[in-house]
Amino acid sequence: MKTLKRWCAVVLLLVSWGINAGAQQPPKQQKEFTPIDQLPPTESMPAAPLLVTAYAFVMIVLFVYVLSVARRLSTVQDELNRLDATIKQTGRP
Amino acid sequence: MPRWFSPAAIACGVLFAASPFVIANAPFESDLGLVQKIFYYHMPSAWMFLIASMVCGVASVRFLATGNYRHDRTALAAGELIVLFGLLTLVTGPLWARRSWGTFWVWDARTTASLVSWMIACAYLILRRYGGPGSEKLAAGLALFGMANVPFIYISVNYWRTIHPPTSVVPTLPFSLGFPLWYCVIAFLLLFVLLLKLRVRVEEQQARVDALYLALDERS
Numbered sequence: 001m002k003t004l005k006r007w008c009a010v011v012l013l014l015v016s017w018g019i020n021a022g023a024q025q026p027p028k029q030q031k032e033f034t035p036i037d038q039l040p041p042t043e044s045m046p047a048a049p050l051l052v053t054a055y056a057f058v059m060i061v062l063f064v065y066v067l068s069v070a071r072r073l074s075t076v077q078d079e080l081n082r083l084d085a086t087i088k089q090t091g092r093p
Numbered sequence: 094m095p096r097w098f099s100p101a102a103i104a105c106g107v108l109f110a111a112s113p114f115v116i117a118n119a120p121f122e123s124d125l126g127l128v129q130k131i132f133y134y135h136m137p138s139a140w141m142f143l144i145a146s147m148v149c150g151v152a153s154v155r156f157l158a159t160g161n162y163r164h165d166r167t168a169l170a171a172g173e174l175i176v177l178f179g180l181l182t183l184v185t186g187p188l189w190a191r192r193s194w195g196t197f198w199v200w201d202a203r204t205t206a207s208l209v210s211w212m213i214a215c216a217y218l219i220l221r222r223y224g225g226p227g228s229e230k231l232a233a234g235l236a237l238f239g240m241a242n243v244p245f246i247y248i249s250v251n252y253w254r255t256i257h258p259p260t261s262v263v264p265t266l267p268f269s270l271g272f273p274l275w276y277c278v279i280a281f282l283l284l285f286v287l288l289l290k291l292r293v294r295v296e297e298q299q300a301r302v303d304a305l306y307l308a309l310d311e312r313s
Contacts, residue, residue: 047128047192054131054185055113058138062109062284065177069291076298083305 094294102287108280112273119273128192131185133273136263137281138181139207143243144285145174146210149217150240153233162300165229168236170292172217174285175239179211194256202249203257206242213239 112133122129149171156164186204187197198204213235220232250257266274 047126050128050188050192051130054188055134057184057188058134058181059109061177061181066288069288069295073291073295073298076295076302079302080298080305083302083309087305087309 094290098287098290101283105280105283105287108276108283112277112280115273115276120269122270125193128189131189133277135182135185135189136274137277138178138185140278141281141285142175142178142182142207142211143246144282145171145178145289146214146239146243148289149175149214149236150243153236153240157230157233165233166293166296166300167289168233169221169229169296170289172214172221172232172236173292174288175214176211176218177288178281178285179207179214182207183211190256199256201255201257202253203246203255206246206249210239210242210246213242 116130116133119130119133121127149168152164152168152171155161156168190199191197217232217235217239220228220235224231247260249255250259251261263271263274
């Protein structure tokens, strides 16, 4: 019985080793060299357009937001001045 | 506006105008190459996004505790900045990821939590805009959820499996890569303070206008 258990353990060990060995295949042998400009588009994707897009997006969004806040402040300031003038004219607080 | 505002605005403009030159002079990162330079705007945006969430949350807590509308105005201003800097983070991040990860988006803990936080801020602004009278207290409660998400976003990369770099990357940056980053952090922080001040000013003036209309109505 003991011997059978030992054999089973050895077989399991060998099977698991074989599975692991199969899973860890070495990389495929390279049979030719490919110039970088001949790579598929996903692998040779240039970084510059992404970089420019990111920086342009940040600058444009910040600029638009600053303009928007300045415009809102100017509008509310004008309204406040108009109300102040009305109150001064009518003599009401 | 306070006296420091104009010089600070000029300094901020100069910092931003010079930032492309500072970033261009930084060396390329060995693995990521050119696209890594998105980091110098992406990370400060993300930090301002988290700081704005904290400011909005703390101001909301103070508003709920004291009922002082000064804190509510600060919370509203910060809420808008969460959406602004969150948008910058959530757009620049995927542009970087497309090149370095091969995909625009991964549903890892940090990106998902950031998106949730940004959507909470959008919900906060929508509630403030269309919620009607009394919605400011409900919105303040919502802001607390946004603030509670901040530590989770920050530490998530250290505890969950993710492609995002861990938080240990920034403290260990060499000077050549660290200088442009901290330069941009200062520029973004200054911009954040200026925008917060400007936006709070809009709310203060709007409150004065509302008070004057109310006074005129009562007299007439």
